[in-house]
Amino acid sequence: MFVQPWDAGLDEAEWQTWIAEGHDFGQLSVNGPAGGPPLVVPTHFSSDGGDLLIHLARPNPVWEAIERDPNVTFTIIGDYAFIPAPWRAAPGTEPTDGVPTSYYAAVQFTCTAHLVDAPEAKAELLRRQLAHFQPDGDHATVAVGQPPYGRMLSGIRGLRLHVTGVRAKFKYDDHKPVELRTAAADRLTERGQGLDVPAAVQQRRRLRRVGPWKL
Structure with a gap:
């Protein structure tokens, strides 16, 4: 992921807070077979200290690739919006002379993958994931040999x-000038399509922290 200086995360707390606000779905990318394309799997995840926790169905084709090469990438993307040309036109120029772009936030982890196959270890992983996604505890107990999850453990890994590296990008x-960024956030809020409003929230937050860009 290419990151311009002005798009970089301002500190670790920025991307950590962004993920904690509900960005817990991403794409696992693993090296495919020689001469073949990478394998990419969309999935929810949770975290446990310095590790990301995932479970996938046993028939998933990624397992052979991970066993061959455990170096993987996990990417989360959100708060994105398309910005049309007129929104970025310089003052005094034709609106159509502006250059369109995309706004988005992304966090990319480089990781070493460790397989979890022991039944109790898988049960503990699921318990940790459920504690994240269903903190109210409105689910059955995850225990080896006990329904409903016990009989399903053999079907997942x-x-x-x-995590060995993190790259964060808030584009x-x-x-650009403060006036352009302020107007773009207002236009995103007014347009209100897709993730326009969350994108405007991120832009205004960065605007408050960054102010006028200084090299």
Whole structure:
């Protein structure tokens, strides 16, 4: 993932907070067979200290690839919007002379994958995931040999992705004039399509922290 200086995360707390606000779905990318394309799997995840926790169905084709090469990438993307040309036109120029772009936030983890196959270890992984996704505890107990989850454990494999690197990107025109960024956020809010409003929230947040861009 290419990151311009003005798009970079401002500190670790920024991307950590962004993920904690509900961005817990991403794409696992693994090296495919020689001469073949990478394998990419969309999935929810939770975290446990320095590891990302995932479980996938046993028939998933990624397992052979991970066993061959445990170096993987996990990417989360959100708060994205298309910005049309007129929104980015310089003052005094034709609106159509502006150059369109995309706004988005992304966090990319490079990881070493560790397989989780022991029944109790898989049960513990699921318990940790459920604690994240259903914190009210409105689910059955996950226990080896006990329904409903016990009989399902053999049908999944778990993954602990040990994070070895993080790249965060918040692409919201931080290098552009304050007036353009403010107007773009207002237009996103007014348009209100897809993730326009969350994108406007991110742009305004970055605007407050960054202010006018300085090299």
